[in-house]
Amino acid sequence: MKGQRWLGPAMFMPAIFYIVALVGVPFVMAFIYSVGDVKIGSEGYHFVGLHNFISVLKSPSFSQAVKNSVIFTISSQILVLIGANILALALKEAFPGRRFMRFLILLPWVAPVSVGSIGWKWILDSVYSVVNWVLVRMHFVKQFEAPVWLGIPKLAMISVILVHTWHMLPFATVIILAGLTAIPRDIPEAAAVDGAGFFRTLFQITIPMMLPIINVAMLFGVIFTFTDMTVIYILTRGGPFDSTQVIPSLAFFTGILGSDLAEGAAISIFMVPLLVIVSYFVLRTAHRAEVT
């Protein structure tokens, strides 16, 4: 049993060290940069206080980005949760072809999101959009008045929300499905025997029992949506006129492409409060698991 005391730490310290060096240190650096004057290629560091934050808060692009981030996150998460619950209920029981259908349904989550978004860019193309072809054929719009999905502010926002929903829906569905299959079958069945109808069983038994798992799907969904920029970067680059700019994409354009690392860092710091809140709730769920 000798030597055991150091064996444990010796086995986990390398991993912890890696994570501290490449997550912990840059996390702290982001804060330090946000109160400094670092640019790409610049040397040295001067403390500038809240200068970057003041300039960020004054910029119209930033307030637009905050507003867009909130709209983007909330609307796509509402759509995801509604869709995922319906879909999970429809997939719960065994049916012929279930495996294949699960594969089809999962594709938007498992395929690289950058590549899936390019698919949508083609589907929503300004001239050759298949969506518009159908709309024209069904006489909803005229040939040359068809909507330019990614070129008009409101439509662009709707498009990126729908594409992101498309990407996140399978993830929420499988999480909720895992929760559904864990509900003991006899409880809804007993309710049915007692005369409760489908909707009554759904709203008074199934959904309340599902709440913890829906919470998990929502927490991860919120964090993966609020901090992501891939769909938006590929479909609209934040345009037209910042109408789909969100906090992470603005941080990218300012900090990396605009080479103002300090201001980019200041922008990205605005994601931290939400990160802290979500982490708190994730911790709470994890601790509940420890206790029971």
Added chain:
Amino acid sequence: MARPARAVRKVVLWLVRIFFALMLAFPFYWMLITTFKRSPDLYNLKNNPFLFNEPPTLEHLRLLFNETLFLRWIGNTAFAGAVVVIITLVLAVPAAYALARLTGGWGAQLGIGVFLTYLVPPTLLFIPLSKVVAMLGLQDSLWSIILVYPSFTIPFSTWLLMGFFKSIPRDLEDAAMVDGLSRWGAFLKLMIPMSTSGILTVVIFTFTLVTQEFVYALTFISTAAHQTVGVGVATFLVRGDVFYWGSLMAGCLITSVPIGILYNIFLDRFIEGFTVGAVK
């Protein structure tokens, strides 16, 4: 009463399933049909886009493989993926075992702490990391992402493997140690062979996470020839403002489907990583 209601329910369930399957899989079907269509057919508004109005062609695939860096990107991704897998396994497997077995109560706490770092997004870390990468002289090199990717593959893998090690009964190791193996020996000769399926899961996930990552690769690497397939197809196949939709969709399809199949096989375990605590 009951019989028609059941039939209606069945029809509704199928309608829901088919609706979602069509909506979710449509872009991939669209990639498939675009890949094999001739350009004049693609760019003719009078044609029905759902049909082949001209015979199918392999021209877009030929262009993709012969005249773009597609194969190079696949090679880059495979190489980066393999190195990241090795780094992840070397660091995460012992860490997960130690946190699950050797550290008592606070090991679990530390494990949760490690998992939480998975939630810190690339879009918060990319700015400082771009400076770190530059200081190490790795900018515009595949090694920049090889260095950075384990920072999210290790947390998730450690978390998954911890659950895995915990599910193996302690008695097995105790028996092996009574028979003369050291703790380290028991880990190497007993636990690792018993966890092959957990380790395989980690290999697949690490690899798919590498393929799916976009933000870091976009930030650190600027030369097309050094890119991974996810960023290469999505940003470098567009020349100027010209989209070669046929080849572009072929690249998207070839990138998506194999990864989709791999990931699909191991998905249930991956989801377990997220649902610990809410599903028992």
